Amino acid sequence: MKSVDTHLAEILATVRPLAPLELELEQALGATLAEELSSPVPLPPFDNSAMDGYAVRSADISAVPVTLPVIDDVAAGSVELRAVGPGHAVRIMTGAPLPAGADAVVPVEWTDGGTVSVTIDRPVQEGNAIRRAGEDVQAGEVVLKPGTVIGAAQLGIIAGVGRRRVLARPRPRVVVISTGAELVEPGGQLAPGQIWDSNSFTLTAAVRETGAEGFRAGSVGDDPAVLLDRLDTHLMRADAIITSGGVSMGAYEPVKEALSPLGTVRFEKVAMQPGMPQGFGVLGEDQVPIFALPGNPVSSFVSFMLFVRPALDKMRGLPGGLPESLTAYVTGPLRSPAGRRSYLRGVLASDGTVSPVHGQGSHQLAALASANALIVVPEDVTEVPGGTEVEVIRL
């Protein structure tokens, strides 16, 4: 059997980072910056007030209370400014440009709030409540480096330096198709022998949680021709495809039957539990990667975490290795099949312990939903006594 590490290495050797595009701000969330972003101007671009109050010369209010004439009123966005001469005050709002001559702002709370003259009852230090030009960013300074994932704050600084578009690797568009004649859409009635399709929802959500775009293309039955047709429909707009089910040894394995003849997708057994049957390859002219994951719900989820997530990370231009792990003390004994690496479901606690959940079957979705971690048991270990230090992957 192929090892987990070899399977992942082959996947990562096949998938490539998506080509960068000029993305509008509205489309850039979750994309990966592919340029060095610098500011054309200093930020703030001009000295301005940090508070609503009065711009003054601090020397004029060393002895308080003091009453000064208010010679002007400056709102944010004001352009025509009168200089603050000795003994003068200018009413000023947060973000408004600091008039010449002023070296401090007195918050309105320290005054009587007057508009013709103002009485100030607390002295201020020079520089009080003034935000200097370039205090955040100097002109030409790099604010974001290539490889940065654009989140809300990063989008803010991109807009904040005045850019409408950025060069970035877009979020991969991933189409998810589940297979199986027994599947019914949630909300529908179950006939005997049927189950509700959960994998297509889990996998699409997992795609989105990684920061890629997930499109759920529903489920197809067990007919390979229908699957090929569905793939054909979606291939044009997909950067990657995920299928679930139809990859093991049964009589009706539509994914295997449809894709094996193409010669570009390999179906293999990977030495892991769950997730042993795996298909991976490329489809079409554009060599779109396809992950044919096993149908058991826990198997498809674990396969996603181990193989698809790192691949999507690489497509986004991020480092794409196995998920980071930590160690914890397991609260009870574990069993694992010889020669396969197990990923058991567990609950990681803040005291550094991990408790295996009840129900370690590949079909036990409720147990998976109660877990927050995978406990890794190496290939050459079949029994782990309680209290042992184990490797854990956070979910």
Ligand SMILES: Nc1nc2c(c(=O)[nH]1)N[C@H]1C(S)=C(S)[C@@H](COP(=O)(O)OP(=O)(O)OC[C@H]3O[C@@H](n4cnc5c(N)ncnc54)[C@H](O)[C@@H]3O)O[C@H]1N2
């Ligand atoms: N003779 C053998 N049988 C099986 C082997 C094997 O090596 N030899 N491998 C087992 C392992 S391990 C797994 S994992 C499964 C993988 O099977 P398939 O990928 O072919 O998946 P299906 O047969 O279509 O379904 C398996 C199981 O999962 C349920 N399922 C499928 N799709 C969904 C969905 N979208 N939502 C919820 N549940 C789903 C399906 O009803 C089956 O119960 O094969 C073993 N067999």
Ligand code: MOO
């Ligand atoms: O390997 Mo299967 O994924 O155990 O259920």
